[in-house]
Amino acid sequence: MTRVLLASRNAKKLAELRRIVAAAGLGGIEIVGLDDLPPFPDAPETGATFEENALAKARDAVAATGLPAIADDSGIAVDALNGMPGVLSARWSGKHGDDQANLDLLLGQLSDVPDERRGGAFVCAVALALPGAGGEGGEGGTEKVVRGEWRGTVIREERGANGFGYDPIFVPDGDDKTSAELTPEEKDARSHRGLALSLLVPHLRELL
Incomplete structure (x- = not known):
């Protein structure tokens, strides 16, 4: 059994990756999270892009644990805010990880934006x-970075309880449900994170 670390303490992200690995038939891979291992210091997310932050977190996790490591950085990019909150999504309100405060602030900033200009995308x-692994861009094919985007619209009131973060105010293009109203399986098949993780599956298969 090959152990692969998801460098996150988010139980929902962990469950999502485990579902995708199982659906891909990668029975020889065991996904573990940060709570399954001895703690190590978290590096600050100082990158200018989602890719830079994800790679930095993955490198730190490998250095600390010696395990193959997956890390993600994701957020919402709103057209009317010129792509913000972007990489600042998790700490948009000033405190990292306060989902409700972040969501409330974003809704407040968009309160006078008409419906036709409330487009945006989840990015992962x-x-x-x-x-x-090491070196800029990785050496010997030992680092991979993939990206997924999920276009939609930011609505004015929260709906649904299945997601986290900005899910309750994001309606994907072509749907009338918010991301937080979709089942986990529906979200895996369509979301920014589900798409990015699926793009990673061939590289995980190489570990076997």
């Missing part, structure tokens, strides 16, 4: 780093 970059 996922990095895979293997022990021995």
